[in-house]
Amino acid sequence: MTRYALTSDSSVSVEVVSASLACCTLELQAALNSGALTRVSEGGTGPSVIVIAGTVTDALVPSVLELIHSYPGAKVMSFGACATSGGPYWDSPPVSKGIDQFVEVTAYVAGCPPRPDAFIQAIQEISSDRVF
């Protein structure tokens, strides 16, 4: 778990936990290091965000749920098409058709992969507690 603050507004910060499941993980790392976010060591009261990045297969669902439930109160972000709906694998039997079947999702980020600014926008929406 790492705390990140917006480079443009350091009062906005979130703890980011990522479930690294497939190629979106690399895109998530690129978004985290795109310069719009700064890693901070302490301070800030922003929420924790669990980013589900990648294809969630049925076999992985229990592990993903265990991760999510180990951070009570954390917001879940569905990062990319796979986590949201199965993406290009939606007709594959072993792939789950979206994590919102199992947990409440606070933010869906569209794309395959999503662009870094979409991720930053989602972080801003979540941290500001604004209704979308």
Next chain:
Amino acid sequence: MKHSFIALIEDKCTSCMLCVRECPAWCIHLDSHTVDVTEEGARRPRKVNVLDSFEIDYSLCMYCGVCIDVCPFDALAWDEHRALVTNNREDMLLGIEELGPSGSS
């Protein structure tokens, strides 16, 4: 051009279904009907497709641009107007109204 949004230029669409069939994620849904257009001097009416609905499911879309490439009428185009973030998955299903190019609405 940023790959952030695929816009539909509705009046150019002929409902040919090429984008629907070529989409690797099958995220485009299209409905149309045909009407008879009678032209003076023609021996029989011409059948013309009329677009009823056009939806892109952005929860599936890969932003690959295959639909834009295959469209023979340039009815689909890259557009810059948003990076889609929402808290409701149903909001990711965009119809003709929402798919208009930026500047048109």
